[in-house]
Amino acid sequence: MAITAALVKELREKSGAGMMDAKKALTENDGDMEAAQDWLRTKGLAKAEKKSGRTAAEGLVGVSASGGTAVAVEINSETDFVAKNAEFQAMVASIATVAGTVDDVEALKAAEINGKPVADVVTDAVAKIGENMGVRRMAKISGDNVATYVHNAAADGMGKIGVLVAYSGDDADFARGVGMHIAAINPAALSEADLDASAIEKEKAIQMDIARESGKPEAVIEKMIGGRMQKWLSEVTLLNQPYVKSEDGKTTVGKAAEAAGVTITGFVRLEVGEGIEKKEEDFAAEVAKAAQG
Template structure:
């Protein structure tokens, strides 16, 4: 029986199994959905499926650099404690190394680690450690020189915030300073040209509304907006921000002094954009005791 994408999707939604596991189960069971569910259970994947409904907003970001390519990956877990687990850290490190050979998170999910796909490795670790976890994001950066930095690293190359910086000219020391700046200040884009036009337009409208509340003439408001938008762009872009190492210089000016051109950057922080469910400590303990 031909296994369709819709069948794989249906089984994944029913069991929360990984894509490759769901497909394999359907192949093994000749498309029989109920049998495929049982197959997943017998392979020890049902435990992972039970965990999949929980919010995984903790975990680690790991970075790896080889030659002129750097990668950053985010692997999530339910609790911060797992991020300190050596077994989990070893898995995340292996995933980061595998990412050096691919370009997208979809490719990484099916990349090989010790004869298994990354998705299979993560699923098995869910069953071993007992928490929901998953590969969430990957970013790659190439350049003449790529420098990595991890803020508050829990072990070599991984922590809560991972940064990559690509340079032409300059050296590792300056690249690390820029990466530390990016970790701390979190610029939205490299330069004004890289800013999302819709974000800029929205900010402009907000500033115009604020200025009009003052009752000043439109001609005055237009001049006010020019200054405010110039400040917004400077504060939002890496090139325009005051360099944390030397606030008298912008990052762009500091790069020129260092004989470097910053050609790109990546910043990943664990849990960005994930809505966490707030629970008080007593409720969390009660839930754990009841599980």
């Protein structure tokens, strides 16, 4: 596969690696972007998670809860100006409320607000506000109790990040604090048991390759891997992460929950624009083009 400048640029942006390192990684892996990123990590040439989680679209995540069920809905717009528009925010609130009655985005688009399908409500808003927008995704969670949290709130119940927490116990304030933790730290799963087995094996293989680069004996490498995997699991699983609100900075979410008489049974985190690539505009080129007529 031909290694183009565009591929090298994309890998550099995702990994933070230098140009020659990025090109070599792609060459070694026949242009496979994911394999090239893993190769860079193995060689210690990737900047940790640089830009990989950066959001690229605008809009809001709306959340709502009723009884033991909570829902989060991402509704995108082209610019942040529209996300601050009162009419757009009112639409987000209405859609988040009706989302609690359905189970997926397609059903949500067909659900009605004041006798009109959500899809038509959005179409009307596009015509009125003058900017493209759409309902991208939704997520629901159920439990004995549920809590919601929004980060960068634009209005009540909506912001750039929406978090849902399912739990048992009576400490609603603690559950909301866990929601804040999830918004800030972005854990991959609740516990080790909830992680995809393939993700664990992939990380173990990467750590094994990194350790072997040291040239140490296999027996030493095995011990190194055990410690590194434990560290990785504590970084990506909610219950093993140091709770952001703990006074000592060391108490895990799991231990803090136990002390609060709370059992966290699940969570959802939606961030505006996750996984959407936003076209980078060349402002100077645009001005030059406009000047040419």
